[in-house]
Amino acid sequence: MxxxxxxxxxxxxxxxxxxxxxxxxxxxxxxxxxxxxxxxxxxxxxxxxxxxxxxxxxxxxxxxxxxxxxxxxxxxxxxxxxxxxxxxxxxxxxxxxxxxxxxxxxxxxxxxxxxxxxxxxxxxxxxxxDAYDYHTSYSLNDRTRTFLKVQDGCDYPCSYCTIPLARGKSRSDSIANVVAAAHEIAARGVKEIVLTGVNIGDFGIQQGIRSSTFLDLIRELDQVEGIERFRISSIEPNLLTDEIISFVANSRRFVPHFHIPLQSGSNTMLGLMKRRYKRELYQNRVEKIKQLMPDCCIGVDVIVGHPGETEAEFLDSFHFLNELPVSYLHVFTYSERADTHALSLRPVVPKKVRAERSGILHSLSEKKKRAFYETQTDSSHVVLFENDVEDGHMQGFTENYVRVMARYDPLLINELKAVRLTQISANGLFEVIDEEIFEQYV
The missing domain is CATH 3.40.50.12160 (Methylthiotransferase, N-terminal domain)
Structure with a gap:
């Protein structure tokens, strides 16, 4: 063997x-x-x-x-x-x-x-x-959470990106296959599924023809018994419709957590990047989410140092992000990729400047995360605890993606537990207390 x-x-x-x-x-x-x-x-x-x-x-x-x-x-x-x-x-x-x-x-x-x-x-x-077939895939790294692929490839020719060259055109699984995979995952005792893909908001294209939408998919998945939570990994702002936001806000199983790529808060840069929206649309999406789900966690992808990003454009992006009620940033430092349009753009940002701008946005991300966490202090949430033990403590995530720590209890692993968020620890995680115990104190 x-x-x-x-x-x-x-x-x-x-x-x-x-x-x-x-x-x-x-x-x-x-x-x-x-x-x-x-x-x-x-x-x-x-x-x-x-x-x-x-x-x-x-x-x-x-x-x-x-x-x-x-x-x-x-x-x-x-x-x-x-x-x-x-x-x-x-x-x-x-x-x-x-x-x-x-x-x-x-x-x-x-x-x-x-x-x-x-x-x-x-x-x-x-x-x-020649990469036109679709292959259903999902991870089984632990019992707690699974990444379920629902879409592959991308038809968006963003100036900095090689993904269309590496994965081909946008294509999707059928709703029936995705639901069947979700049932298989549920049978293995997994409580949370994270939907993933290259451009999952473009779900529904099979053999070059659109047969369904992402909204159709999540409506069906919301009925799958055994899965307690569905989480949307990342979705383009121009594909995140009011209907999707409203559905999540009223869903049985989809959690209040969105990760929405922005890439830049400067409309000039968004144009150079060949993105399909302006920052006003992005702001509208964030405001709609917060209107319906005030405690929703919103993550943002942003690129620094893309060709054409002057100091003024970077500051424009920084100020836009600073004012947005988002929860954290994923900061990517631009790097040159062969066969991309960005290579023809000027001025080229020196690598030292790229690193400095990355550091500034990482600091902003920490500030955003801390501010979001502080709004959750003394609130009640449900945590899915993981088999992640360190120094006698275990960790898990609330439905709105707040990472918490509690004293290790093997009975809690892969279990959903109602807790009260008490205080943020020195390592940036929320300490919690059992909600039932908390009620005895008040």
Whole structure:
């Protein structure tokens, strides 16, 4: 029995796909082991959002070779689709599979016989136009939360992004398949599903034809028994409609938490980035959410240092974000990606300036998070506790994505518990007290 290990770089979507591919191996009789347990086969699922992700791939290959010099190393994922020949020249790599091939990994590589030394790696990477099939995927890393892929690919040609080149055109699962997967996940005892994809608001396209919408999907998922919570991982502001917001506000299972990419609070920059909205629409979406769900957590993606971002444009973006009632920021420092429109834009922001602007927005994010947490003090929420124990304490998330800590109790793992948020600890987590106990004190 050959032993196989997996390493995943990048987004929740990659984690869901790695998990599904690992189950394919197990169904064929392979034994899944940890990366450091000297497996016979290493599968590395790559990301290529930033230049740093490419460097990480090379480092993981070196680590694999150090663990087992005779181990077979196969590379899949976005980096593998974008630069298969470059990866094939990395010492120790035996095979590179593109987007159209990665779900046929077991079939295409078969024996996983390591190549003789100095022989070039096998490259199986079709043009991205051939990546039109859809593969249902979900992660099963623990019993608490699962990432369920509902959509893949993207038709948005944003100036900085290689995702359309790495994953192909937008395509989706059927509602029936997604609901069936949710039932399978519920049967495994999982309490929360995070819906993920490249552009999930574009859900509903199958074989180039739109047959349904994201709103249709979440209405059906809201009826799935056994799943206590559904969380929307990220949705474009121009696709986040009033109907979706209203549905979540009145939903049985969808939680008050949105992650909405902004990328810049400057309309000039949004134009250069080829985004499909202006900041006024984004502000309208945030205000609508807060009107219907005052305690809703709202996360924001933002890019700093994109070509064309002058000091004035950065400050315009900063002030816009500072005034928005959002809860945290995911800050990305722009890095040059081959074959993107952004490479032709000027002025180019020096890397030192990019780093300085990133630091400013990270500080703003901490301020936003602290302010949001403080609004939740002394309020009641339901926490899903995880098997994440440190120094005698366990952690979990409220429905509106506040991270809490409580004294470890094995009975609480994977359980939903009503709590009172009492105070923010030194490490930035909320300390809680059992709501039933709290009621005895008042």
């Amino acid at each position: 050959k032993r196989v290990a997996f390493y995943t770089l990048g987004c929740k979507l990659n984690y869901s796909e790695t998990s599904s591919i690992s189950r394919m191996f197990e169904e064929k009789g392979y034994q899944k082991v940890e990366f450091n347990q000297k497996p016979d086969i290493f599968i590395i699922n790559t990301c290529s959002v930033t230049d740093n992700a490419d460097k990480k791939c090379r480092k993981i290959v070196r680590e694999a070779q150090a663990i087992n010099p005779d181990g077979y190393v196969a590379i899949i994922g976005c980096y593998a689709q974008l630069k298969p020949r470059e990866i094939s020249e990395i010492p120790g790599v035996d095979a590179v599979l593109g987007a159209a091939e990665k779900f046929r990994l077991v079939e295409l590589l078969d024996t996983f016989q390591k190549s003789p030394q100095n022989e070039p790696a096998l490259v199986l990477a079709s043009p991205i136009e």
